[in-house]
Amino acid sequence: MFFVTPAYAQEAPAGTAETGATTGTDTHAAPAAGEVHTETGVPAEHHGGVFPPFDSTTFASQLLWLAITFGVFFVLMQKVIAPRISGILDQRHTRISQDIDEAGRLKAEADAAVATYEAELAEARAKSNAIGTAARDAAKLKAEADRKAIEANLSEKLKAAEGRIAEIKAKAFSDVGTIAEETATAVVEQLIGGTAAKADVAAAVAAAKKGA
Template sequence: MFVTPGYAQEHNAPALDEAHTVEDAGHGGGSFPPFDASTFPSQILWLAITFGLFYLFLKKAVLPRIGGILEVRHDRIQQDLDQAGRLKEEADAAVAAYEQELADARTKANAIGQEARDGAKASAEAARKKVEASLDKKLGDAEAHITSIKAAAMKEVGTIAEDTAGAIVQELVGGKLDKATVAAAVKAVR
């Protein structure tokens, strides 16, 4: 690395350069090309130039671009996931609303049924009450009628009995009894 034939070669190199290819170091024997210090300045310079340009090119042009692509994709995937999540929530909400409506409808139907049932029952009850009331009234009327007829009849019976008794007494006894006596007698018998 320090003292190599290659270093000496540098001095006679210009002469050989005219032959446009320099392949002498290998032939000369001894010099191992990677340790040939005469090539170091050139290698370092060109490495610095090429690697420097490469670094700048990557930093300014390539990496922002690839980073941008990856970021856009990441954002897009995230966005799609968000949207999918939102749609799922909407679907869930729709299902919940549907269930709610179904439950409401069921409750309502029950309520209507109950109402109808209650109404029917109430009207039936009312009708029954009415009928019963009219029947009671009729029964009352009839009983009153009977009572009055009976009373009338009883009264008639009393009169008839008095008349009959008066007549019988008149026939048997002959004489005429006053009416009040007969009535008192009949009353006493009764």
Template sequence: MAQGHGDAKGTTAHTEAGGGHKAPFPPFQQETFASQLVSLAIAFVALYLIVSKIALPRVGGVIEERQKTIDGDLAAAQKLKGEADDALKAYEAELADARARAQAIGAETREKLNAQAEAERKTLEQRLAAKLADAEKTIATTRTAAMGNVRNIASDAASAIVQQLAGVTPDSKAVDSAVDASLKG
């Protein structure tokens, strides 16, 4: 059967405080104090031996192994850094050498091209000078021929003008000498 909440039947909890005096806390009992000190000393010695002989060597071994690993890794890293530095120096030296070679090749090519251009320029100047000399000869020949024709044309024109103006045919020697004097200056 169900019991009600406020029902006191079947309650086993004791809520009243007893009025009697209890025994003191066991570590503070004077009768067991000496044996507790001996037990403490034995436990401390046993714990010390366990820690010093088993736990600390293991921990020390792990720490030592870890330190060796770290030292090895640092040494390997230092070695690799040295190799990388050496490789960088070698790369920079190769790069400087390649630049120097490229500049030398560029300068050599520039000199060759300048020499070739100079040779072509001289050849062209010689050809042009020859053509110019030929042209000057042709001009001189043409001028001489033209001047000869100019003299004849001037003589004919002067004779025609005198004949038209004066109505008389002039002497050809007189006209030629007058034209020659006029052409000379």
């Protein structure tokens, strides 16, 4: 089927129409007034009429199709789209809840670990302080014991030295008389050229000691 306009029909050569008539093929002549001029069969005067959606004669069919379309869309929304959206939202809500629970659990574990670390640190500090105090006290006790031992040793050495000094002094004093007697005898011999009696020299030395 061909779309033939009036202009094409008017411009078509006459020989073509005759040829079509003789050959038995379909030919199109110019349409008469009031006849259809398109393959859809719509009259020419309807071409410049009202826009179909605003045509009051089609309101009923338009409302019917609107109701059908709305019903189909509503059923599609209720049965397919809404459940999928609801499922997605539920999944996200569940995932968020799980993430929040996991974060809370991890925070609780971290807080417990920090509390354990702080408790162990405090215990270690207490132990170190106790060890330091014990070591300090032990060092003091040892130093005190060492000091007392050294003082006792020095005291003993001092006593021994004093005893030896006393012995040396006593021996020295015991030898002074003999030395004095010998010295006096030698002096008398040098002075008078003779020998003095030991008894006289001893008596003289004893008298000198008493006078001293």
